[in-house]
Amino acid sequence: MLPKRKRENLDKKQQEAFANEYKGNLFEYLIGSLLARYFKIESLFVKSIESTYRQRLMKYEENLRASHPLLPAQLQLLAKKTVESVIEKKELLPARVDAILLTGKIISSQTEAVDDLQEADLVLVSGSSKIPVSIKLTKDGAFVNTKSGGVRTFIEKYFASFSSAAKFQEELNNVLERSFFEMAHLLHEMAGLEFKGSFDVEWREAGLPLLPGQLPEKMSMVVLAYYNKLTEVIYRGVNSFYQEDVEKFLSCLMPIVGLGNKQMLQVKCFYSGELYNYRQTIIHSYDKVFTDNVGGRALRIDSLSTGSGLFEIALHGMRLQIRVKPMNQFVQPSLKVNCSVRY
Secondary structure (H helix, E strand, O other), X not given: OOOHHHXXXXXXXXXXXXXXXXXXXXXXHHHHXXXXXXXXXXXXXXXXXXXXXHHHHHHXXXXXXXXXXXXXXXXXXXXXXXXXXXXXXXXXXXXXXOEEEEOOXXXXXXXXXXXOOOOOOEEEEEOOEEEEEEEEEEEOOOOEEEEEEEOOOXXXXXXXXXXXXXXXXXXXXXXXXXXXXXXXXXXXXXXOOOOOOOOOHHHHHOOOOOOHHHOXXXXXXXXXXXXXXXXXXXXXXXXXXXXXXXXXXXXXXXXXXXXXXXXXXXXXXXXXXXXXXXXXXXXXXXXXXXXXXXXXXXXXXXXXXXOOOEEEEEEOOEEEEEEEEEOOOOXXXXXXXXXXXXX
């Protein structure tokens, strides 16, 4: 059983995760509603949302008000400021919008028309055109998650246009198998257990942790070293691709920073402090990000920090962080590559 303090920390993290989900969904709805009001289609926007989801939003607001009494009102202010910033960028918006849809939610049958619009929280429909909009509400200075993929396919999936991608992916998978075995063997030795090739029932019966955050420091360092070996392979691959063709490399990065769809608008609202004070809104489009970085003028891969398990790529106005993390439990060789951006 976990010590009381660790249980309390886990409970707190779970509560914050729920609060983040509530505020994220409410913020997306508020942005959609305010944009619909601007384009004079607010009633149509409301009708497009099924009653079950409207009820869920009401429940989210109720739960959020119970844990963070001032936050619902502050979300409305943040949404208002954000939409004002979006409207100022008129060149990025269609002159007329016929419908605004929430995506990834339980909404009307119109969702069939937007199933292919990945990463979008809203879709602006103008005639036959559809403009996907990604919405992020995040603390000023924090990294924003943009992409996460399994380590066994990450390189080939996102850098497939490079002929050497398959070679680096094969090396990464081989290192994964070998380093997982070495890590598991060493942890069993440290725990005074016989190693039989994997984490089996004896590890669990001994009451040893399954989650990396629950490991004592010395064991945690062993697991981190395991992640580092994989990060080093990804880093070498990324550097190789960059040296081979900067423009092609930049094209590969676009889906990783959340701009896989060339029509996508990224709208990011930043706040500060416990009172969620508005800081700024940053809006990115595919064309703007690509143009700002094409030719390698601002694009730079930082050196790999020893023992950090991550590396960063500097782009114009943002930093992309790439790190290896467990899917959940570290006792299985199931890892993901987590990508996040700080603006």
